[in-house]
Amino acid sequence: MLKLTEVVLTAEVYNQYQRLNINDLTPVCREIFGVTSKSAEVKRPVSVSEGMIRKVFGISDAAEQLKANPFVSYEEFGQRLRITALPGAADWFVKKGGTAQIQRNPALAWYYETERQVDVSYLQAKAANIPYEDTRAYLEKKISAIIADDEKIRGALDLIIVSAPEEVTQRLEDLVLSPEQEDSIRKINTAMANLDFLRAHDIHEVGKFLFVGPPGTGKTSLALSMSHVLHMPILEVRLSMITSQYLGETSKNIDRIFDLARKLTPSILFIDEFDFIAKSRTNDDHGAMKRAVNALLKNIDQVNLVKNGVVLIGATNHPRLLDDAAWRRFDEVIEFALPDTGMRRTILSKLTATLDSSLNLDQLAEETAKFSGADLRMIVKEGMISALMRGQHMISQDDIEKGVEMVEKRNTIKDCCWV
Known part of the structure; x- marks a missing residue:
């Protein structure tokens, strides 16, 4: 009652x-x-x-x-x-x-x-309580109004994932960040609190980040968690998906995606696999592809937090493939390195905080050098499965060691050359 x-x-x-x-x-x-x-x-x-x-x-x-x-x-x-x-x-x-x-x-x-x-x-x-502006209902209302005004944008929605902050499961408090990564969020919050000052002094190139690092180091997780911190919807784009569609429409779709980000302002536009642009510039002679690449670079030039309310995040596992034309369009490059021993210990502590276990986390952190955060999550998951297969909920050191062996085997296979 x-x-x-x-x-x-x-x-x-x-x-x-x-x-x-x-x-x-x-x-x-x-x-x-x-x-x-x-x-x-x-x-x-x-x-x-x-x-x-x-x-x-x-x-x-x-x-x-x-x-x-x-x-x-x-x-x-x-x-x-x-x-x-x-x-x-x-x-x-x-x-x-x-x-x-x-x-x-x-x-x-x-x-x-x-x-x-x-x-x-x-x-x-x-x-x-979550603000109404962070809900899916609010986001749907804005998208419906945008489509009613410009039906062409509907096609762009099929190529991206648009999520309201309430739909994003990643939380900043669940991540283990480097000081540089934490500082990037503080900079955005500071810029948002002082937009009028930045405009008055003609400072516009703020809020364009390039996340660089090997797979599994948290690039996507941080981008998604920023949706909560900044109270902005996030638009996830994979360049390979856009360019694998009808080639002649690629440039137009890129334009529409950026238009949608601007009209949903404030918003986060997250472009994954950004190195795909470099491959396209250097290896493809197709005129349509070149136009698509130029459209992407042009749109990046024309969007920013101060003028448009858009935070742009590019992510790549292969920074060496990016040429100067791509690098100079981001005002800040954030490194996502493999976690050191202390970070691995903290990550493992967060992953096992709710589990019944008898683990030596210090030992585990020492023996998992060169493991990514995603690798550590997989270790814990495999340890849980191993315990359940024994009919137990208590995870032992032996259970977790099976996870370590499995990840090591995966990484060995990944590094093999079969040709």
């Missing part, structure tokens, strides 16, 4: 206090109050219907369950639930144990903190 009361109480608080906005509502309340990818407005007065309660919670007898609450009424016409007296309902909710819900609900936290002097934090409650 408490979660039903929370929703009805939130509706009343939101209706009475105009200063509250969509980001003061929990994601569940947004859905019940009618926020969708087509309609992002929360028009007052909001209402709570039994139909929406049934749809969101799967509860078919909400009115019956709330009969015990003396401050909730049920309107047969429209099948709506509402609060009859806010102060009394607020006190009843706390007495019945609703404090935990209040601490996670920005609208209620604001009301109880400012109007009822209850010891809760509105700011903490707001930080615990």
Whole structure:
């Protein structure tokens, strides 16, 4: 009953206090109050219907369950639930144990903190809820408007992966970063907080990063996690995918992808396999391919964080293939080296933090020299499988050693030349 009361109480608080906005509502309340990818407005007065309660919670007898609450009424016409007296309902909710819900609900936290002097934090409650601008519903609304204005962009959507921050599973706190990598994020945050200053001084070439390093060292993971940190949708592009489509359309598709990034502003445009451009410039005499490469370089020149609100990230495993024309278009090159012993120890500690194990992580970090972060993740996964095959959940050192052997074998095969 408490979660039903929370929703009805939130509706009343939101209706009475105009200063509250969509980001003061929990994601569940947004859905019940009618926020969708087509309609992002929360028009007052909001209402709570039994139909929406049934749809969101799967509860078919909400009115019956709330009969015990003396401050909730049920309107047969429209099948709506509402609060009859806010102060009394607020006190009843706390007495019945609703404090935990209040601490996670920005609208209620604001009301109880400012109007009822209850010891809760509105700011903490707001930080615990994803902003509406980070949701898929908000992203879909923007994309729909863009396509309605320019139908040609629809084709570009088939060549990229567009993700809202809430959809990205990678989290910055799960990564082990070098000081240089951490500094790149601080620079972006600083630039975003001072965009007017940078514009006034004609500083525009900010926010173009080239991530360089061997496979499995976290280039893609950091790019994706920046979606959360910066509260921006991320557009993932693989150059080989674009150029493998209809060759004559490649240049146009590149233009459309960059147009989409600019229209979705603020956004992150992540171009993986950036070395593909170098192969195309040096090894392909096809005129269409050359035009595609030139279109890519031209678009990179014309996009930046200060003017367009776009963070551009290129990633490559083969920096030697890139010529000067590609290098000079990025204002910062970030190295992703194989982790040293200390970083390997930290990575292994994060990977095994929730596991029941008897591992010597110091020893494991020492014997996994030249292993990437992806290799270490594979070691732990294989150790888990090994333990499960023994019918155990406790991972032993022997289990993890099997993972080490498997990765070493994979890397040996990878380095073989069969011709």
